[in-house]
Amino acid sequence: MNIIKNEKVINFSLCFIYACLIIFFIAHLPIVFISVLTILCVWNFYITTTNKSKPNAWLANILAGAALGLMIYSVGMSDTVILFVAMLLLSSIFKLLQAKTKKHYHIITTLTFFSLSAVYLFNQSIVTTLVVSGLYILNFAVLGLLESKHNLKVTSKQSGKLLLLALPLAIFLLLFLPKMPAFWQLPGPKLAKTGLSEQVDPFDIAKLSNSDELVFRATFNKQSPSSPYYWRAIVHDEFNGNAWLTSDFLKYNNLHAQELNADYETKVEYSVIAEPATQKWLYGLSFSTSNTDGVQGNALGLLRKKKYQAKNLQYNVSSVALNQTPLSPRKTKQYTLLTSKNNSKTLTLSENLKQQTKSDREFYNALLQYFVDKKFTYTLTPSPMSGDDTIDQFIFDNQRGFCGHYASAAAYIFRSAGIPARVVSGYLGGELNQSNNTLTVRQYDAHAWVEVYLESEGWQIFDATAVVAPERLNGSLSQNEELNDEFKSNLDFGLVSLSNFAAINWLRLELENLDYQWASWVLGFDDEKQSDFLKSIFGSKNIWLVPLIVLLTAGFCFIGYFVYLNWPKQGSAKLAPMVKEYYQIVSWAEKQKLNISENLTPSQQLQYFAVHLPQVAQSINEFSKLFNQVRYEKKPFTKERKTHAKDLIKLIKTSKQRKL
Amino acid sequence: MPKKTLKRPTLFKSFKRAIFNKLLKNKHLKNSITLEHKTIYVLPSSLGWYFVIVAILNFIMGINYQNNLILIMAYLMFVVIIISVLMGYSNAKGLTVTFKSVFPSFSPQKPSSQFILQSPTICQSVSLTYQGELQTQVHSDEVNNKPQTITLNLPYSHRGQYAFERIKIASNYPFGLVTVWSYIQLQSETFVYPSLEKVLSDEHVSALDEQSDSGIAKEAGSEEFESLIPHLPEMGLQRISWKHYAKTQQLLVKEFVDFKTANALFDFKLMHGDTEQRLSQLCFLVCEATEQNTPFMLKLPNKTLNTNTGQHHKQQCLELLSAFNGAV
Numbered sequence: 001m002n003i004i005k006n007e008k009v010i011n012f013s014l015c016f017i018y019a020c021l022i023i024f025f026i027a028h029l030p031i032v033f034i035s036v037l038t039i040l041c042v043w044n045f046y047i048t049t050t051n052k053s054k055p056n057a058w059l060a061n062i063l064a065g066a067a068l069g070l071m072i073y074s075v076g077m078s079d080t081v082i083l084f085v086a087m088l089l090l091s092s093i094f095k096l097l098q099a100k101t102k103k104h105y106h107i108i109t110t111l112t113f114f115s116l117s118a119v120y121l122f123n124q125s126i127v128t129t130l131v132v133s134g135l136y137i138l139n140f141a142v143l144g145l146l147e148s149k150h151n152l153k154v155t156s157k158q159s160g161k162l163l164l165l166a167l168p169l170a171i172f173l174l175l176f177l178p179k180m181p182a183f184w185q186l187p188g189p190k191l192a193k194t195g196l197s198e199q200v201d202p203f204d205i206a207k208l209s210n211s212d213e214l215v216f217r218a219t220f221n222k223q224s225p226s227s228p229y230y231w232r233a234i235v236h237d238e239f240n241g242n243a244w245l246t247s248d249f250l251k252y253n254n255l256h257a258q259e260l261n262a263d264y265e266t267k268v269e270y271s272v273i274a275e276p277a278t279q280k281w282l283y284g285l286s287f288s289t290s291n292t293d294g295v296q297g298n299a300l301g302l303l304r305k306k307k308y309q310a311k312n313l314q315y316n317v318s319s320v321a322l323n324q325t326p327l328s329p330r331k332t333k334q335y336t337l338l339t340s341k342n343n344s345k346t347l348t349l350s351e352n353l354k355q356q357t358k359s360d361r362e363f364y365n366a367l368l369q370y371f372v373d374k375k376f377t378y379t380l381t382p383s384p385m386s387g388d389d390t391i392d393q394f395i396f397d398n399q400r401g402f403c404g405h406y407a408s409a410a411a412y413i414f415r416s417a418g419i420p421a422r423v424v425s426g427y428l429g430g431e432l433n434q435s436n437n438t439l440t441v442r443q444y445d446a447h448a449w450v451e452v453y454l455e456s457e458g459w460q461i462f463d464a465t466a467v468v469a470p471e472r473l474n475g476s477l478s479q480n481e482e483l484n485d486e487f488k489s490n491l492d493f494g495l496v497s498l499s500n501f502a503a504i505n506w507l508r509l510e511l512e513n514l515d516y517q518w519a520s521w522v523l524g525f526d527d528e529k530q531s532d533f534l535k536s537i538f539g540s541k542n543i544w545l546v547p548l549i550v551l552l553t554a555g556f557c558f559i560g561y562f563v564y565l566n567w568p569k570q571g572s573a574k575l576a577p578m579v580k581e582y583y584q585i586v587s588w589a590e591k592q593k594l595n596i597s598e599n600l601t602p603s604q605q606l607q608y609f610a611v612h613l614p615q616v617a618q619s620i621n622e623f624s625k626l627f628n629q630v631r632y633e634k635k636p637f638t639k640e641r642k643t644h645a646k647d648l649i650k651l652i653k654t655s656k657q658r659k660l
Numbered sequence: 661m662p663k664k665t666l667k668r669p670t671l672f673k674s675f676k677r678a679i680f681n682k683l684l685k686n687k688h689l690k691n692s693i694t695l696e697h698k699t700i701y702v703l704p705s706s707l708g709w710y711f712v713i714v715a716i717l718n719f720i721m722g723i724n725y726q727n728n729l730i731l732i733m734a735y736l737m738f739v740v741i742i743i744s745v746l747m748g749y750s751n752a753k754g755l756t757v758t759f760k761s762v763f764p765s766f767s768p769q770k771p772s773s774q775f776i777l778q779s780p781t782i783c784q785s786v787s788l789t790y791q792g793e794l795q796t797q798v799h800s801d802e803v804n805n806k807p808q809t810i811t812l813n814l815p816y817s818h819r820g821q822y823a824f825e826r827i828k829i830a831s832n833y834p835f836g837l838v839t840v841w842s843y844i845q846l847q848s849e850t851f852v853y854p855s856l857e858k859v860l861s862d863e864h865v866s867a868l869d870e871q872s873d874s875g876i877a878k879e880a881g882s883e884e885f886e887s888l889i890p891h892l893p894e895m896g897l898q899r900i901s902w903k904h905y906a907k908t909q910q911l912l913v914k915e916f917v918d919f920k921t922a923n924a925l926f927d928f929k930l931m932h933g934d935t936e937q938r939l940s941q942l943c944f945l946v947c948e949a950t951e952q953n954t955p956f957m958l959k960l961p962n963k964t965l966n967t968n969t970g971q972h973h974k975q976q977c978l979e980l981l982s983a984f985n986g987a988v
Contacts, residue, residue: 103706106706106836107710110707110710110713110714113714113733113737114714114718117718117730117733117734118721120727120729121721121727121730124727124729136733143707143836143837144834144835146836147834147835147836148784148833149801162743163736163740167736169735169739170732170736170738173735173738173739174731174732174735177735180723522728522729523728525728526726558743561743561746562746562749562750565746565747565750
């Protein structure tokens, strides 16, 4: 009753599935917990290979308790989603370690279906989808193994077939079944990776962590505007002595977007697909607004998600030039406020520049020139600075740094000169794929720059990097020759690091394009797109037809399949070996106008043919001998015998033709 | 695995049985059943329900995170379970289960019954479950158009007469997600005979033939030499004892007889011990007597079986012993 026939194979398969799941979650779970899971998995694997008995309940329960404690300690309670995933994995693997009866295995396999889905919370790339689908089939095969004596290959084939059969209908349901709004707000999984933070503090960073992870893609509706592209994400307006922060005042006084008042000639329209991220900020050029649900703009021209969402988000943006309206005195004060005056040398420098120049514009240019003249250089590996006067150290001692250093220092200098300035972080550039007019922006494109308010000109971008490393402005870091080596040595291994080879670069771009299509059509298929899609098929008036059509189609599919299953199968009754071949000869003889008698045994019949068709008598006799060997002497119907029989039939048929 | 005996209130049990019979409309009161539309029942198995729950959880997760990949997983699971229902139904359809015979046993052995399974199309993974207080099960991996005999042990080891409980014919094909089942309610019964307890002395074997003092009947036969009798003309010459003729010149004929053992009486009252022991002893005697071809009479407090011999008589006696419900 509860005997499991393929316990070993089942254990191996489940071990394999969980090993894959552990690999998927390596990036999201603490390393201690991952190693505990791995040890459990390996233990189970070892037990299965060596046919040892599973640990008894006491030992397993004590271990489970310990592991649970470790999990809570290492994973923490703050992120409920990852805690839930950790618990799911831990309990499944422990259950597998103890599983003895069929029921235990049933519970594990059903839980696995849930664990597999949980992978998609964190990663939805094509590769992940393919791997998870494979594991899905394997999991079904395990269910099949629990039920039958077949081996893994047969059950995998069966489950693959079943899923292939079910997949079109599932896709159909996804396309046509109206998407429901979320029942309730679930906490999104917190993804650790980010290139930006609310705080720009470049001075204690020795090495910029560069990752080639995708951040977002932008597709321009018409002609793409000329570079450089400054993708704004966060504005920092408060300097605390070391770092630039976003003040609460700025956060809460600019919640609502103002009417666009700029000229519409410079308006740029595009859509962005943002990868899942924990933070709410989104990306746009200059002053951006969006008409997409779930995205809101603010008075600074920045875009925000309305809700935390752990999935790709596609939104439309229209961008115009930054605000030109005069600043109110309050705002001027806010943007020129400097609470710390520790960087005395820099303050002096600022005063000198101010005295040498007559207008804000001249000051702007003079500062740029200063960075050029003093031979500041761009590096991704600056030496860390500490103390109260980090800006002084940077300007007068080190003179090497990346965007954060320049932005911090420049904003400080502007403010000390009484010119309103703020630090903006976001992304610079991106890799433009000409074929689909799509810009791909990755984490290593993260950038920080300064926006200054020039009298009579409005907000302008001041980017010292532009003069220190002008190539950085155009295109992505990956396309930047000069910094390429430094950049690549910094980068985690990936296809980007191999972009010197033309073939690999081509492949990379193709894959990226595929990935883009995937993100925009599969992952980004939301209720808006669905309703557009349905309207394009049925027209907006006949939208009520949709549920009807869904029901009817699903019903028809199932009925059709049912009829197919119960259709009386012709020829499904397998003929005994050689019988088919025998009938071929009989039908051939019939064509030769020979009598076919029901009363003769096959041997007699063949004998009769041989007598009446002497030209093929030899072949027919040989066939008869073969027939008797297989049918009556119980000789195995091997491949050789089969081909021999076929050859004989061919010989018989052609010999007649030769005679003609 | 130890089986649990569930003590359900009898009221509930009888109520359940009444409902069952009402619902099933005695469709299954046959000794042979072919599974078809009217007699097949399909529902998700316990695994199937877990599966549906996980599908619903996936669906909720997919909706709340607006995640198409999770949603498609959920839809896939729903479609799979519906396909499983169709596949399971088609798999079991046409299966014929025929009751062949039942083999009673001596306690504490369990009796067994034999069934013939046959199906025009291939039917995979069929199990028969005897739904008594204790359940027993027999499984067949594949049934095709060749009749296949399977043996189902019945969960009885104590002496007694048992009516067949309902037998569930079930299949979990494919993947165990659905249970496709039917019942067969046999109109038959089985016996567990008392265990055999050896009896050595024959004091309890009471003589039955009052007229024969030795309790031994004589009959003319050919096996044992009995005596010499004078020759009569019609007797022929082949039986004349020529030895005697040579000695005494007297024509004497050898007379042969067959010994026939006495007709025995096995009486419940003459046995020792409690009821079960007595029945066991009687059971042993009945078997031995049948082996030796001795006619015997069985006397129980409430019933007497007349002198007879042979397998049929033995079976009658054993059944009577099994069904005995009196006391010492």
